[in-house]
Amino acid sequence: MRNAFIQELVSLARQHPHIALIVGDLGYSVIEPFAEEFPDRFINAGVAEQNMTGLAAGMASEGYHVFTYSIANFPTFRCAEQIRNDVAYHKLPVTVVAVGGGLAYGALGYSHHAVQDYALMRTLPNMMIAAPGDPMETRACMRYLVDNPGPSYLRLGKAGEPNFHAVPPKVAPGRWLKVREGCGKRAMLSTGASLQIAMDWVSQDEYADRTVYSMPLWSMADKAAQIEALRQHEEVLTLEDHLQDGGFGSWLLEARALVNDLHCLIRPIALSPKVCGTVGSQVTLNRLGGLLL
């Protein structure tokens, strides 16, 4: 996903002279192609995330679409108030990019575990969450965000994720992207890089009938639009590498509660808080957290 991100960003920057990239002193062996081709639009803000985000908002207020880039919680929680007040409240085109979503940096410890980020971003009016499930969805989301400028959060995995789409799919906020056809009215709906885990679930007999969907774009404003999709299903199992509280499944349950004639059962599969404070590989922690069968 990291590689798709930087390739797509370079491609978009060639078409759009207002795209800029600010990194928080991270991105070694990732961001170089952009920095080399667009030195006037690349800034390393140093280890100073509050300023990185505030100055991104300032540049955005003068016509730039700024991507801020760092690892896990550094571009999000460390500068949460700058995202809330400077970016989201002013409706400025800043895309906060976090690499290492979920437990991708599992061995690096709790400081590097991004398992509460949806909860933070979900509560901000005007904020679009982009959590692509594979490199193709990453490209599709980035194109959408540049074509529809505003405050946004792009949550990436790490590197080496498989593709589940042959080409960048057509994405839209709140849209369910069908990734695998099932044979009944039961579904799995994932967001972010846990799409790969959803595909592993349906390879098991017990879940083999399920249609798998990915939702790479969602926000506070897209809940009401979920009702129609939910009406088509008897049961939806949501999957996310994030804690349940304030997460994606919680968002869908809130959407379901908007009406009282829905019979669709929603079962949110999310990380157990047991992963907080535990160190291990991404697979080990996802298993401990209850995401793996």
Added chain:
Amino acid sequence: MNSLHIDSCNLGRRMRVQALQMVHRAKASHIGSALSICDIVAVLYAAVLRIDPNQPTAIKRDRFILSKGHACVAIYAALAETGFFPIEDLLKYGQDHSVLMNHISHRVAGVEFSTGSLGHGLPFGTGKALAAKRSNQDWRTYVLLSDGEMGEGSNWEAMMFAAHHQLDNLVAIIDYNKLQSLTTVDKTLRVEPLADKARAFGWAVQEVDGHDHKALTEMLCAAAWEPGKPSFLIAHTTKGKGVSFMENSVEWHYKTPSADQLAKALEEVKNHA
């Protein structure tokens, strides 16, 4: 130098009158903080900022950001008195559904950026200054901060960045009245030696009497004082300036003037030469 041809002393006096009336009507706080910056803001709007009230978003305008957003009545008054919006709109300050919020709001014509939480204005202004440099535009960015606000680490992050990138189109003005929320700055979280700190961070530094219009005008019009360096103006001020019983008093960070106190304050301000 701007082209509004307004007398800054007269503007400052009218701003104080409006600010006192607004805070009294809305039963609001922070009048001491607003009176502290009235002269700095009057000089900016009357003599320094290249702005046009009829084109508040003109690309070539200078950008002014109030980082100490709680002192917003001074800015609302300056904007109304210079024609950005009708003076009678000031009556809506702090009322239900008003855009004139009690911390400065970008929904008001002429306001660039909403603040209220301290330590946000300088990083944002730094981004604007960087954008101007990268697009070869000659407008300037001015950010007005409070002294207590220098406790926010984000300001020092922005100061490192602005110096590193040689943003000499950026001017930070510190409203140095030496009082903050509960007591003096010195007793709370010492900021001295402020000038030395700013110099050590790579900024050109000047100090001025923050109520001396002539000195403020000369200093602000002459920035950047050193090519390649952002400018840091330490404006020595008096909290509550212009109303004797509000000067240098922490309680007027919070208190609302009563009808009697308002009458006394207006008399003092209007009679001030």
